[in-house]
Amino acid sequence: MNSGAIRRRLALGAAVLTAAGTFALVAPAQAGAVTAADCAGRQVRTLPFATGTVHVYRQGGYVCAxxxxxxxxxxxxxxxxxxxxxxxxxxxxxxxxxxxxxxxVHAGHRCVWVKGAVGGSSASSGWILC
Structure with a gap:
């Protein structure tokens, strides 16, 4: 291998490391984005209140909020x-x-009660998904 090929490979390696470092710095800023992937299943309820919202998902016998x-x-x-x-x-x-x-939680076919709060405001569902 001649010196030109070695320099090109070193430059490529440095570029890959720089890109990886940039993604590592940008990724935490996107960590706050919440998606449906945080809770498995489909969204079955939304409980809005003055300072926030509670999202309720269900898949099989599991309920997630x-x-x-x-x-x-x-x-x-x-x-x-x-x-x-x-x-x-x-x-x-x-x-x-x-x-x-x-x-x-694993609810099976039982009812669930979901609550959520942000600051001094809150929402409560009562017994749902029976």
Missing amino acids: ITLPRASGGKRTMSVSVQARGNRPVVDRGRYRYHAGPVS
Whole structure:
């Protein structure tokens, strides 16, 4: 291999490493984007409230929920919970920037109760998907 070929391969390697580093820096900025891939299944309910929205998904016997804030911004208190009738709720509560959850439960053919909150405002579904 002559010196020209070596230089070309080194330049190509440097370009690949630079591109990989750029993608590594850009990817965290896109991490806040929430898609249906966060919860498996199809969306069956949306529970809007003053400061956010709870999205409820179902696939097979599983129910999944995620709370999204209405406005972007800094970290704030958020929560989401899903409870299958006869069981304890599964809760995700904390200070988040993008979303609370997803939380998922196996409900089978039982009703579920979904709750979500952002700041001081919240939504509660009552028993649904019976």
